[in-house]
């Protein structure tokens with residue numbers, strides 16, 4: 001079994017009102033089969049045994065689907081590996097002697113709660129503004145009543161795969177949430193079920209995005225680079241079209 | 252404790268209609284006067300919150316994660332069953348009903364399961380209407396795949412992310428109700444206690460995960476949608492925060508707990524590979540559609556899989572169960588994997604794994620087709636194990652996955668505490684002693700979208716309740732109890748960590764104890780040993796656990812400690828239940844009760860009942876109550892998948 005030794009510089013911050021700073025830790029004999037979060041577990045178990053407070057970090061599924069985990073590692077959201085979340089990043093990506101700098105997802109719209117834990121409820125409010133089809137339970141037509149081509153379903157699924165982790169926001173120089181918002185807008189705009197509210201939806205979600213303090217998109221494409229689910233920035237182009245249509249058609 | 256299942260009279264196929272007609276309703280204008288607390292935002296909780304909000308009830312919804320969208324349901328991979336018969340392969344409500352009852356080894360209630368099959372089709376329609384991008388055929392119709400325990404193709408899916416897409420559908424409906432003001436969402440609040448006033452559930456006490464604040468919340472009914480307790484075993488496929496706390500607290504306040512020993516061990520998970528491991532990763536059952544399970548015939552075979560020729564391989568599932576082959580139910584597949592490894596034929600460095608091989612499927616359908624079907628699972632596997640299943644067979648081993656046991660509920664999903672309902676994995680209702688694949692998503696959504704609204708309406712419509720609010724003495728005492736418990740957990744931490752144990756150390760020990768003695772195979776001796784070890788483990792925890800930090804801010808060690816404390820108490824129920832049930836059924840294999848071919852041997856004469864355990868105090872043994880299972884429409888038979 002391969003093992004490596006590491007130096008970690010981790011952002012520690014008590015809460016949103018306190019100042020934070022980097023603390024340095026060393027870890028020995030980390031097996032390269034470990035996931036990044038398991039490596040942090042080892043650190044936390046060590047800190048606990050030394051009577052120190054462990055590093056707070058969010059996580060739940062540990063298989064890259066809940067969107068709960070996330071940190072910036074050496075300047076890259078979710079770390080150096082392509083299309084993975086932090087929980088899926090494995091220590092075999094690193095070499096012995098490496099120093100890793102670990103920080104929370106920073107953005108005006110994501111207040112820091114503690115250490116690496118941030119508050120992403122702004123995303124929920126963007127969805128609440130219109131990221132749904134307004135139907136109640138019951139009274140729906142048969143699932144096969146409206147055929148949807150498999151290409152359309154796949155394209156919609158590509159966008160729907162977003163896990164709402166916030167890496168896009170954390171990596172954007174403007175702190176924009178365009179990739180996140182456009183993924184939901186695309187998913188619904190592509191499907192027949194999303195048509196009736198199409199124009200209103202783009203308007204409402206963009207407005208909420210602005211109200212939350214997310215920045216504007218200036219085509220930096222950093223979001224696409226770090227997205228663990230490979231969400232394409234073509235969705236942003238679709239969002240812009242949907243938004244313009246909404247304005248032109250007077251809604 | 253009185254167990255009245257309240258099964259409606261009349262023929263099976265008419266029970267649900269009759270029941271809805273006979274249930275009391277609440278006038279739309281009056282619904283706003285009723286407040287409902289929903290704990291949990293998985294499929295069950297999110298769908299229930301949205302549906303009750305749409306109907307006009309005042310809903311307050313709680314969850315542990317920072318957003319309702321992150322509940323454990325998000326991780327479900329393979330799919331959701333429904334009796335649509337879109338494939339024209341002979342499916343029907345009757346067949347889904349029968350497969351589920353048989354799959355559960357005749358330990359579930361007929362009426363509940365039939366209703367589940369009846370509403371299954373509506374779930375698909377509902378989700379399609381919400382914009383869930385299910386997989387489609389080229390012609391535009393919904394696609395299906397097959398799952399274990401069925402000979403029809405009735406599983407709907409969205410790549411390997413079905414749970415995610417269904418949950419995001421329910422979350423979007425929930426978000427709409429939050430926006431409309433019908434649902435108040437309270438994320439990052441953990442339920443610590445149930446409040447019962449005059450014998451009815453009237454509220455909960457929560458701890459704010461960020462600030463540590465302890466708060467009371469009052470309502471007219473409480474819905475627990477808090478998921479399963481597989482994490483009692485430390486290692487499982489469940490999300491890290493999955494726990495038994497909410498259900499256990501309810502149990503301690505008088506809710507009966509049904510079949511706590513019924514735990515599903517899923518056959519296709521990535522094997523354990525180190526002591527640092529924090530959780531196990533499921534590889535969806537859908538893989539068994541195309542993957543072939545095998546081990547080398549010779550237990551000393553050291554060759555890599557690619558160099559073991561056909562004649563030296565044992566495709567043991569295909570050989571032993573020719574009609575279901577690789578698609579036998581989960582309990583059967585898991586037990587057979589264990590049997591092969593026990594015989595020394597396991598593969599990999601730990602010898603605790605079997606192969607799941609896609610080579611034939613790739614030869615038959617081409618790389619592209621197979622990758623399209625399973626690509627995301629293959630990538631997940633490769634990330635963890637560092638080998639590519641397109642080239643080498645996967646290695647898999649069983650892992651704790653799902654809990655069929657849960658709070659006992661009647662036909663209305665009401666527990667033995669009036670006004671307290673349990674939905675989704677949190678209840679025991681539909682899966683008997685073994686759940687079929689793709690049926691948990693179906694059940695969670697059936698409960699939340701289609702069943703609970705009738706139950707809640709009927710409860711409010713037929714009972715008059717005295718007004719209550721959070722100034723009531725019960726809330727004050729419960730708040731105090733929660734605060735005391737937290738201080739007690741933190742008590743050892745004042746004088747530093749030396750000589751102490753961490754939360755995880757105790758949790759791992761409990762997990763090993765349960766896995767070894769109350770896991771895939773159980774016997775009297777092992778269970779009694781585990782039972783005798785529990786008091787020491789509990790004492791060690793309370794006397795010696797070290798929790799850094801304080802109780803008044805974000806403290807993840809404290810959160811885990813609270814959950815482990817409850818697992819330690821609850822484990823006694825699991826073990827006692829396994830001891831009491833001397834038959835084998837479904838997931839529950841008592842080594843003393845097997846057929847000659849090592850299949851589970853049921854004893855219908857003596858054990859055709861639901862075990863319902865009543866908490867009677869910390870120092871007392873729990874009481875066992877029995878709900879007899881009556882089969883009027885199916886005849887329990889020895890399950891055969893040969």
Ligand SMILES: Cc1cc2nc3c(=O)[nH]c(=O)nc-3n(C[C@H](O)[C@H](O)[C@H](O)COP(=O)(O)OP(=O)(O)OC[C@H]3O[C@@H](n4cnc5c(N)ncnc54)[C@H](O)[C@@H]3O)c2cc1C
Nearest residue numbers: 291292293294295315324329330442478675676689691692
């Ligand atoms: C990896 C994996 C794959 C699966 N794949 C499938 C599949 O393909 N098909 C299928 O049918 N089933 C599948 N299952 C099973 C299925 O996902 C679950 O049984 C189901 O999602 C449970 O839903 P639920 O709503 O009951 O609970 P959960 O989704 O577990 O939600 C529980 C909720 O309760 C909250 N909660 C818990 N305790 C508290 C507390 N004390 N206070 C406040 N909130 C609390 C949590 O925050 C969460 O919101 C899979 C399971 C796993 C682990």
Ligand code: FES
Nearest residue numbers: 060062067069087
């Ligand atoms: S913990 Fe769920 S995505 Fe990482």
